[in-house]
Amino acid sequence: MDWPTSLPDYARDVAASRKSHPLTAGMPVNVTPCAFWHDEPRDKPVRITDQGPSNVLLVQNKRDVATPYSGALGLRRAFGDRARMVGVDAMGHGAAYVANGSGCADRRVTDFLLTGERPKRDVLCR
Incomplete structure (x- = not known):
């Protein structure tokens, strides 16, 4: 099975999943925000250090x-x-x-x- 590439593809997969797996009602194959995130980060990752406030x-x-x-x-x-x-x-x-x-x-x-x-x-x- 290929990963969906459009919202209609997700809708089709959710409908099929609801029928075959009614307990999860399509949730495992539904669209999530990360599906359309860009591959490259927009910002540099934050580096966590021991410097800064102790809160x-x-x-x-x-x-x-x-x-x-x-x-x-x-x-x-x-x-x-x-x-x-x-x-x-x-x-x-x-x-x-x-x-x-x-x-x-x-x-x-x-x-x-x-x-x-x-x-x-x-x-x-x-």
Whole structure:
């Protein structure tokens, strides 16, 4: 199967997917913004360093298949002492705060949002 190259091609694939896979209703083959992004970046990638303000709090689920925990650890290392990380021993993407049911993580993130104070060290919430 070839990748779609136009919106009508996507519409055709979504209609077929809805019939063959009603549970996902065409979502896996639907158009996403990245389908029409240019191959070359428009701006230079941002280089993350340990230079700059110390006001960064990273929040990451350990079992997030879209953004792996190993990547968050690498980002944390690149920030150096500028950042702290709240890791959450949970699954899911975009649900490390409030939606995952971790009071440990929720308290630390809420404290940061209300006061700007980060935890003294990185935390892994179970």
